[in-house]
Amino acid sequence: MGDNAIITVLLPIALAIVMAGLGLHLGPADFRRVLRVPRAIVVALVVQLLVLPPLAFGIGKAAGLPGELAVGLVLLAASPGGITANLFSHLARGDVALNISLTALNSLLALLTLPIWVALALAVFVGSENQVPPPTRKIVEVGVLVIVPVLLGMAVRGFRPAWADAAERPVRLLSSLVLAGVIVVAVVSEWTLLTTYARVLGVACVGFNVASLLAGYIAAKAARLPEAQATAIAFEIGIHNATLAIFIALEVLSLPAAAVAPALYSLSMYVTAALFVAWLLRRRRAAAGA
Secondary structure, three states: OOOHHHHHHHHHHHHHHHHHHHHHHOOHHHHHHHHOOOOHHHHHHHHHHHHHHHHHHHHHHHOOOOOHHHHHHHHHOOOOOOOOOHHHHHHHHOHHHHHHHHHHHHHHHHHHHHHHHHHHHHHHHHHOOOOOOOOOOHHHHHHHHHHHHHHHHHHHHHHOOHHHHHHHHHHHHHHHHHHHHHHHHHHHHOOOHHHOOOOOOHHHHHHHHHHHHHHHHHHHHOOOOOHHHHHHHHHHHOOOOHHHHHHHHHHHHHHHHHHHHHHHHHHHHHHOOOOOHHHHHHHHHHHHHH
């Protein structure tokens, strides 16, 4: 599972390419605008750091998950937003600059918060008091995959804006094709895992994913944030870095069972997030036609 090339190699490479495409449509002014509206960042971080882990604890308890499976769900909740959140936000016309800023901030804060939540989950569900060291290397990798390709795309926009404008439709089409391909190939490659654990854990993972997406969107709307920022926060909160969670479960905790929830989530989140994109776009069209 941890050696699945789709999860560990092909997906990050494909998303790095797409992130460069997203950078084609961003400029320094987009990030300055994000910093001028700190309320969006505060709302997202509060939900991510203080709401989602307790939600995962509650789902684990309510579903009666075995200890290590429940630890995996909390580990997933405590992981920062995944790179794919930027892609889904782009497809749903969200504020991608906000997504990128939040991914970077969440990744840094996870160095402190993730070990705390996982240690608590081990104590509650497994009765272990093991220390969980900060996953520095993987978080650095996330930062590289997010920031470097975006900077390359922004450089193209800065020096060749006509090229960036011409690439908008092809990049959006490429984004959709990447997501469709990842869904199909990941489901096929992890079919045994999916059929083995879906009955026990599948509903919990999908429920957590949907609750995360809705929590981010509803919290943003309650804070009276614009639709584009609410969309960005929904995906930043709802799409977690399953690769990081799998790495910690296998390499840091040496608990293979704790990697099952992130692995199942890494399959189901593409479907639920794609449906959430469709719901947002349909809702927006309905509102525009009213």
